[in-house]
Amino acid sequence: MAAPIFKVVNVTKVFGKNIVLKNINLEVQAGEILGIIGASGSGKTTLLRTLVGFYKPENGEVLFRIKPVIESKTASFQPVSKMQTVLKHLYGFAPQEHSFYEKLTVKENLEYFASLYNLEKQEIKANIDSLLEFMGLKQFKNMVSEKLSGGMARRLDIACSLVHEPAVLILDEPTADLDPLLRKHILWLVKKINEQGTTIIIASHNLKELETLCHRIAFLHNGRIITVGTPQELKARFSNKKTIRVESHPGRYESLIQELKSKLESSGVKFEVVSVEGTELVIETRQVDACLKQVLKVFESFGETIIDLKIEHPSLDDIFVELTRDLNKKV
Secondary structure: OOOEEEEEEEEEEEEOOEEEEEEEEEEEEOOOEEEEEOOOOOOHHHHHHHHOOOOOOOEEEEEEEOOOOOOOOOOOEEEHHHOHHHHOOOEEEEOOOOOOOOOOEHHHHHHHHHHOOOOOHHHHHHHHHHHHHHOOOHHHOOOEHHHOOHHHHHHHHHHHHHOOOOOEEEEEOOOOOOOHHHHHHHHHHHHHHHHOOOEEEEEEOOHHHHOOOOOEEEEEEOOEEEEEEOHHHHHHHHOOOEEEEEEEEOOOHHHHHHHHHHHHHHOOOOEEEEEEEOOEEEEEEOOHHHHHHHHHHHHHHOOOEEEEEEEEOOOHHHHHHHHHHHHHHHO
């Protein structure tokens, strides 16, 4: 496992009387894509800005490892609050709001942001040419930025944050307000950027998008990290309940439901839902094998021909909703 590049240690951030982040502990590993998932108002943007020192926490500290020491147990970490000049050259930040200048062309924006990092002219030109090609903006380089479509504007935001070749790229809701095709393209770009060695931290409220993209995911709820892990770890840890979906002919589901509930209850099989969705009978249970045996018996006794049968594991979206629902009940 790669050494951490960021360490967030007991961080609390307060605005007025509002505690936005509450004792956050989190590590960002070099080379990974870390997803920070939470509903609007959960503290995602505040966490990102605290991570890079834009906000100073009231309690705790954010530490950053300057030199990329691989597999090192003695890597030197420094507080981001005391090394802003160095740190700004090592990360790129693409906020949710567009950060480029609308009256400048695409190329002029890239030239401006590159100039902030004291790069040599030859290096600036090479970086810009490479980014225009990679981000699919080459043919639009002389277009005034205010005329860009939503997808092109988002690509320019990311390009501006990459123009100095940072070790870490931070993205705040990069697919917000984009149509499904453009969202898919942006996520493809994020994956390609990561494959070139860049550590990526991406905040979003859309778990479905990030489930197959991120190496690890942190669930943020009401300013607290409630769990962190790989998508596989999170599913294994929290996905006890599964869904059985059966489609049959002639599909006398209303009668089947009554008999099935009776059989499940008499056999001691626990279930939460038995209902009809479209052309399918749906059962939610934590005892899949025992439940499935009763389903097959009941369908056979009714002379139903099974056309399709599938068992679904909860998505990370389902798990997050259930976790937050349970937490809200405890408040």
